[in-house]
Amino acid sequence: MSDDTRLTFKEMCAKFDVTPRTLRYYEYIELLSPDREGRTRFYGPRERARMELILRGRSFGFALEDIRQWLLIYEDEGTIAQMRAWVEMANGQLQELAEKKRQLDSALIELTRLRDETLKALGETA
Helix, strand or coil: CCCCCCEEHHHHHHHHCCCHHHHHHHHHCCCCCCEEECCEEEECHHHHHHHHHHHHHHHCCCCHHHHHHHHHHHCCCCCHHHHHHHHHHHHHHHHHHHHHHHHHHHHHHHHHHHHHHHHHHHCCCC
16 A cells, blocks of 8 residues: 555554544544545544544543644644743653553552462472
């Protein structure tokens, strides 16, 4: 499939592994604007690139409104103030993710310790 190929609604869902409800919602909140021919929607290279950014932002834990700002910057419509706000949002998200990682690391250590103690009490090893 070339970059100029348009995807149907069903193909877009399959390509990005999202539900029809999710794709409709992204359209409803105007993160995506597919071409329409009658009732049929078509997604070109622009919409596919936007979908990749939306999913990347979601994987980073960003809210959809934060992603909207990211998309504005991506399309070079963002102002310097929006770009600075984005950097601040990214810094905040990096701090939040680092804290979650610290908590996960701590939980892994504690769970491993408890498992090893239990195995030792059973006379077994990990």
